[in-house]
Amino acid sequence: MTCACPNSFSKLAATVLTGPIVRLRRLLIGEAERFPELAAEHFAFLVMGASLNRALFEATTPYAPEGIEKRAHAGIDTFLRAYR
Numbered sequence: 608m609t610c611a612c613p614n615s616f617s618k619l620a621a622t623v624l625t626g627p628i629v630r631l632r633r634l635l636i637g638e639a640e641r642f643p644e645l646a647a648e649h650f651a652f653l654v655m656g657a658s659l660n661r662a663l664f665e666a667t668t669p670y671a672p673e674g675i676e677k678r679a680h681a682g683i684d685t686f687l688r689a690y691r
Contacts, residue, residue: 622662631655646690653682 622628638647658670658678 623659628659628662646686649689650682650686653686654679655682 632651655678658675662670
């Protein structure tokens with residue numbers, strides 16, 4: 608079986624495996640000990656899950672830095688309200 612769009616998947620892998628996404632994931636992994644496992648998963652998704660999904664599926668339309676920051680802060684606020 609061959610894929611008709613190998614370049615799209617290569618771009619997807621390059622987007623996920625390079626740059627700030629990997630650094631953010633490492634940061635979250637480093638902080639995981641401070642939170643229970645489930646809380647860490649919730650935190651990761653609230654801060655970047657929806658944005659990551661959008662970036663993966665709409666790789667040609669980058670997020671504006673303000674949008675990334677706004678969504679991340681909203682995720683942090685939600686997380687803190689739930690886990691305090």
